[in-house]
Amino acid sequence: MKLHGYWRSSASYRVRIALAWKGLDYEYSPVHLLKAGGEQKSAEYSRLNPAKLVPTLEIKDPNSGEHLVLNQSLAIIEYLDACFPEKRLVPESPVVAALVRTLALDMAADLQPIANLRVLQYLTGQLQQPDEQKLAWISHWVTQAFSAFEARLQKTAGKYCVGDNVTLADVCLIPQVYNAKRFNIDLSGYPCLCSVVEALEELPAFIAARPENQIDANS
Ligand SMILES: N[C@@H](CCC(=O)N[C@@H](CS)C(=O)NCC(=O)O)C(=O)O
Structure with a gap:
């Protein structure tokens, strides 16, 4: 593989x-x-x-x-x-699976593409926007997505995004939190999200997958 x-x-x-x-x-x-x-x-x-x-x-x-x-x-x-x-990572129950995919798609389909490299390069390149406009763009969309995610978590979260089992929703959340931190976005307004992230960050699989633990880190 x-x-x-x-x-x-x-x-x-x-x-x-x-x-x-x-x-x-x-x-x-x-x-x-x-x-x-x-x-x-x-x-x-x-x-x-x-x-x-x-x-x-x-x-x-x-x-x-x-x-x-x-x-x-x-x-x-x-x-x-x-x-x-x-x-x-996707539970067998159709109801729980739908919840998990909803949260996963909030991050992976609706948020991540808007701040993808090629989109940001288009903003600063062809559209000639300065870096501060790029940061405003990222902050606007992350804040909107995380506010909605926090509201969903109030209903679905246990230890993790959906109950007490790690799911695809958690897998999709952590990388977007990493990106938000990279751009210094304040996460203090999302207490439920922060508590889920804290629990996930302790898990060995999530530690092994961190960007800084890859062979191409900082390249
Ligand atoms: N929906 C795709 C998104 C893939 C994607 O956007 N990859 C980014 C990195 S996170 C990329 O390769 N960007 C290169 C570019 O924008 O040129 C997936 O989930 O695999």
């Missing part, structure tokens, strides 16, 4: 958490998102992911033995959950 990712990429971070949570060994192949205009745009990497985004997971399917090249972090994690159902 080989994960193509970048230490600071939140989508790669999600897959690293899921792999570590399930105790799956993998080779890590760094794709530098900034070097030489971005290695994700190279012809070689584009063959693995035509969207020119990380992550990509190469895996031998445990059922058919087929070599698979998978993109989209949530599709990858749902695939891993189906093939390796120990320590499930």
Whole structure:
């Protein structure tokens, strides 16, 4: 199994958490998102992911033995959950699974893309916005998303986002919190979110997946 990712990429971070949570060994192949205009745009990497985004997971399917090249972090994690159902991240109950996916998509589908590298590069490049406007953009969307997330957590959270089991919602939350901290966004107005994050940050799988613990950290 080989994960193509970048230490600071939140989508790669999600897959690293899921792999570590399930105790799956993998080779890590760094794709530098900034070097030489971005290695994700190279012809070689584009063959693995035509969207020119990380992550990509190469895996031998445990059922058919087929070599698979998978993109989209949530599709990858749902695939891993189906093939390796120990320590499930999407619960079997349809009701709880819907709650979990709602929270996961709040972070991975509605928030993360708005502050993705290529979006920020477009803001400061083609649209010629200064850095302070870029920071205002990030802060606006993070604040809006975290306020809604906090309101949801008031109803769903136990120790973690949904009850007392780690789920896909937690896997999607932590990388967005990492990004928010990078941009110095004040999280003190989200007490429920902070208490869930504190509990998750103690778990070995979440520690192993941290950006600073990757071989390409600070590169
Ligand atoms: N929905 C995709 C998002 C992937 C994505 O946005 N990856 C970012 C890093 S978190 C990326 O590769 N950015 C490179 C760029 O914007 O050029 C997923 O979840 O896998």
